[in-house]
Structures are given as structure tokens and as C-alpha cells.
Amino acid sequence: MSLVDIRGVHKHFGSNHVLKGIDLAVEPGEVVAIIGRSGSGKSTLLRTLNGLESIDAGEIEVDGTALKAHQDSAEQLRSLRLKVGMVFQQFNLFPHLSAGENIMLATTVVQGMDQESARDTAKAMLLKVGLQDKFDAYPDQLSGGQQQRVAIARALAMSPRVLLCDEITSALDPELVNEVLAVVKQLAAEGMTLIMVTHEMRFAREVGDKLVFMYQGLVHEYGDPRELFAQPRTPELASFISSVM
Amino acid sequence: MTVEFSLWALLQSLADGAKWTVALSALAFLFGGATGLLILFARMSRSRLLRQATRVYIEVFQGTPLLMQLFLIFFGLSLAGLEVSPWLAAAVGLTLFSSAYLAEIWRGCVEAVPRGQWEASSSLAMSYLEQMRHVILPQALRLAIAPTVGFSVQVIKGTAVASIIGFIELTKTGSMLANATFQPFLIYGLVAASYFLLCYPLSLYAQYLERKLHVSR
Numbered sequence: 494m495s496l497v498d499i500r501g502v503h504k505h506f507g508s509n510h511v512l513k514g515i516d517l518a519v520e521p522g523e524v525v526a527i528i529g530r531s532g533s534g535k536s537t538l539l540r541t542l543n544g545l546e547s548i549d550a551g552e553i554e555v556d557g558t559a560l561k562a563h564q565d566s567a568e569q570l571r572s573l574r575l576k577v578g579m580v581f582q583q584f585n586l587f588p589h590l591s592a593g594e595n596i597m598l599a600t601t602v603v604q605g606m607d608q609e610s611a612r613d614t615a616k617a618m619l620l621k622v623g624l625q626d627k628f629d630a631y632p633d634q635l636s637g638g639q640q641q642r643v644a645i646a647r648a649l650a651m652s653p654r655v656l657l658c659d660e661i662t663s664a665l666d667p668e669l670v671n672e673v674l675a676v677v678k679q680l681a682a683e684g685m686t687l688i689m690v691t692h693e694m695r696f697a698r699e700v701g702d703k704l705v706f707m708y709q710g711l712v713h714e715y716g717d718p719r720e721l722f723a724q725p726r727t728p729e730l731a732s733f734i735s736s737v738m
Numbered sequence: 739m740t741v742e743f744s745l746w747a748l749l750q751s752l753a754d755g756a757k758w759t760v761a762l763s764a765l766a767f768l769f770g771g772a773t774g775l776l777i778l779f780a781r782m783s784r785s786r787l788l789r790q791a792t793r794v795y796i797e798v799f800q801g802t803p804l805l806m807q808l809f810l811i812f813f814g815l816s817l818a819g820l821e822v823s824p825w826l827a828a829a830v831g832l833t834l835f836s837s838a839y840l841a842e843i844w845r846g847c848v849e850a851v852p853r854g855q856w857e858a859s860s861s862l863a864m865s866y867l868e869q870m871r872h873v874i875l876p877q878a879l880r881l882a883i884a885p886t887v888g889f890s891v892q893v894i895k896g897t898a899v900a901s902i903i904g905f906i907e908l909t910k911t912g913s914m915l916a917n918a919t920f921q922p923f924l925i926y927g928l929v930a931a932s933y934f935l936l937c938y939p940l941s942l943y944a945q946y947l948e949r950k951l952h953v954s955r
């Protein structure tokens with residue numbers, strides 16, 4: 494059985510039919526890169542996977558926790574979100590907490606870890622993203638790249654089964670992109686299951702195990718990134734690739 | 739018959755009245771704050787009924803003069819057979835008034851916290867109350883301090899209307915003294931100066947907080 498199973502997912506925003514029946518399965522340890530034009534529904538799809546957007550039809554299952562349309566109780570959402578971490582384009586660190594406290598908040602409050610283990614976990618996570626000396630720094634004292642790495646550490650501290658990344662380098666100055674991509678690459682190498690929406694085509698091709706090309710609310714192409722980039726099967730993907738590369 | 743008052747005696751009477759102004763303000767502010775917090779949660783709750791009810795509550799208290807609110811509480815309750823002292827009526831009236839305004843001020847502050855903060859805390863599996871307690875309110879609080887202190891000035895000035903239902907605070911003391919001394923200009927000048935002494939430090943403090951909290955985290 495797949496770790497993530499998306500079956501027939503539909504989503505409307507008012508009269509705007511944004512997801513038109515998405516089917517996708519993600520195996521443990523897989524790195525899935527989602528690409529597509531602006532407005533094709535990439536973010537919306539990702540956000541349905543941890544219940545930030547409800548779905549109108551279909552089913553989402555992550556590691557045995559299922560979410561159906563109109564069946565998303567607080568308890569179900571909580572159990573889903575404990576398995577799914579998310580990193581955002583705008584970092585969304587808590588500005589009133591230090592880097593260390595950002596990481597410790599959910600592990601203590603949600604998982605009930607004691608202060609000491611939470612502190613140890615936070616330190617270990619900061620070490621993982623190369624920021625072991627920034628435990629006491631506040632978000633506004635960190636560069637964008639550092640903030641994004643803290644955000645990754647914060648998500649990892651919850652030991653998610655899968656990590657969602659929505660254009661996590663798009664808000665960064667170009668010289669800061671690589672430090673974040675390096676962290677993601679290392680996570681991939683360690684076997685973390687990753688689903689990432691990205692505009693970094695080279696990264697998607699190098700690190701991705703699977704490529705998803707979304708077009709008008711559907712998975713238009715799906716397969717091995719190296720093959721698809723070399724030989725797109727549809728004119729839509731071909732034209733998308735030529736427009737971004 | 740004119741009674742002679744020394745300036746010292748005048749000041750002492752006014753200080754006595756001012757004590758009640760301060761007491762009424764503090765009470766209205768504290769109870770108004772506590773009630774306002776409940777209203778705030780109801781105003782932002784998931785229940786449509788609660789949201790609508792609190793919206794009406796806030797509109798009513800913001801859309802009618804404070805004086806009418808006091809009249810209605812004072813005379814309304816006695817009409818219903820409940821004997822209320824001016825003190826109680828004033829305290830209840832100002833509490834309700836403050837709660838409506840504070841709830842609305844604070845709602846603005848909560849809504850000023852960026853959506854990303856909700857989404858990040860949601861994706862960490864935090865419940866609504868956990869998000870409020872640890873992520874949203876601490877940030878909203880920082881935004882709320884300056885306007886809240888600013889509003890306390892409005893409450894102090896608002897207590898003056900309690901004089902009309904016979905509660906003896908600063909303004910009422912002033913008007914009694916003015917009647918007794920036939921020196922209304924002097925007396926009301928002193929009354930105004932007393933209000934200024936109470937309010938101005940708070941205004942300064944609010945401005946200071948505004949500046950300070952804007953530059954730092």
C-alpha cells in the first residue's frame with residue numbers, strides 16, 4: 494500500500510473548479526516534484542493533503558488516516574497533520590518565539606514532550622539544517638534562507654511521515670536558494686518522503702523520483718522526471734518546459 | 739446663601755470625586771476587558787448564531803450614546819422593580835460599553851495576525867485553542883496594547899456621564915461645588931485639569947508603547 498493515496502479529489506472555489514479529479518499515489522521514501530503553470534492547482538492540491546483546504550469529492554489517505562469529502566472532524570485533521578509536515582513559501586515562523594522555541598512549541602504542546610527532550614530534539618533538528626548556533630535567534634535576526642531552514646527543522650521535529658514543500662525557495666534571494674535546496678536534498682537522501690511544488694526544474698530533475706505535471710486541475714503527466722524532461726509526452730508539458738528552461 | 743470655600747478645600751473635594759472617577763474607570767476597564775475577551779471569542783467562534791449575536795451586541799453599544807445606555811440601565815432596571823444604585827448602574831453600563839469596544843479593538847488585532855501564522859500552526863496539528871493561546875494571541879496582544887491603553891482614556895472621560903444619574907464622581911462633585919460657590923469657571927477649569935492629569939499620562943504611555951512595539955518584535 495502507498496504511503497499517500499489521493500483518489501478522485503475535486504475542489505471548487507466558488508464556481509472555480511480547481512482540482513478536477515486528482516489521482517496520485519506516493520510510495521514511502523519517494524520524492525515527488527509537482528510542476529505546472531500558475532493557477533493549475535499545485536498549491537491547492539498540496540494543501541488538501543494536510544487539510545488546509547477541504548475537498549469536495551474524493552478521498553485522501555496518508556499512512557492509514559483517511560480524509561473524505563465533508564468528513565474532516567478536528568480529530569481526523571489532527572491525526573492527519575501529525576503525519577504530514579508542511580513548509581511554506583513565506584516561512585511562517587512564529588515571530589515572537591526564538592528559533593529553538595519555534596521548534597519546541599508543537600512538540601511540547603501537541604505531542605506532550607517534556608521541555609528537556611523537546612530542547613534536545615530542537616537542537617538536533619537545528620544541527621540537521623546547519624543552524625546549531627541559532628537556537629536563541631529570533632526570526633527577524635535570521636536571513637531568509639536561515640528562516641526557511643528553521644521552518645524545515647520545525648516541521649521535522651514532529652517526525653512527519655511525509656513533508657510537503659510549497660515553493661519553499663521562491664521567496665528567497667537567489668544566493669540563498671542553494672542552502673535550502675541542499676537541506677532538502679539531504680532529507681531526500683535520508684529517505685524522507687517529500688512532495689514538493691517547485692519552480693526549480695533542475696532540482697526536480699536531479700532529486701525527484703517522480704514528476705507530476707499539473708495542467709488545468711488535473712495530473713496531466715506523471716512519470717520519471719529525467720524521461721519526461723527529455724521526452725515530454727504531451728504538447729502541454731513540452732511547451733511548459735520550453736517556457737521555463 | 740454662599741458658602742466660602744478655600745482653594746484647598748475645593749481641591750480636596752475634587753480629589754475625593756476623582757477617586758470615584760478612577761474607581762469607576764478601573765472597574766469598567768477590568769470587567770469590560772474580561773467581558774470583552776468573552777465577546778471576542780464569541781465574535782470569532784465557528785457558531786453563526788454566536789457571531790451574529792455578538793455582532794448585534796457590539797453594534798448596539800457602539801451605535802448608541804453612552805448616556806442613553808446608562809439611562810436605560812438605571813431607569814429600566816428600576817422599572818422592572820430592581821432598585822439599583824447610581825454606582826451599580828454606572829459600573830454595569832460602563833462595563834458593557836467598554837466590553838463592546840474592547841472586543842472590537844481586539845478583533846482587529848487578532849485579524850491583523852497574518853494568515854500564514856494560522857496555517858503554520860494548523861499544519862503542526864495544533865488545535866484552535868492551542869493556536870490562539872500560543873501563536874495568535876501573543877502576537878495580537880502586542881498589537882493591542884497601545885490601542886487598549888488609548889481606549890482607557892476614553893473610559894475615564896466616559897465616566898463623566900455617570901454624574902447625570904447622580905453618581906458622585908469628579909464631574910458631579912464639580913457641578914455641586916459650582917452651585918455652592920457660584921464660581922463655575924474656576925471649578926470646571928479645575929475639573930477639566932483633573933481629567934487632563936488623569937488622562938494625559940495614559941495618552942503619553944500609549945504613544946510610547948505604539949512607538950516601542952512598532953520597532954521591536
Ligand SMILES: Nc1ncnc2c1ncn2[C@@H]1O[C@H](COP(=O)(O)OP(=O)(O)OP(=O)(O)O)[C@@H](O)[C@H]1O
Pocket residue numbers: 506509511529530531532533534535536537538
Ligand atoms: N483561497 C482561495 N479562494 C479562492 N480561489 C482560490 C483560493 N486559493 C486558490 N484559488 C484559485 O485556485 C486556482 C489554483 O490556485 P493554486 O494556488 O492552487 O495554483 P498554483 O498552481 O499553486 O499557482 P502558483 O504557481 O501561482 O502558485 C487559482 O485560480 C486560484 O485563483
Ligand SMILES: [Mg+2]
Pocket residue numbers: 535536537
Ligand atoms: Mg502555488
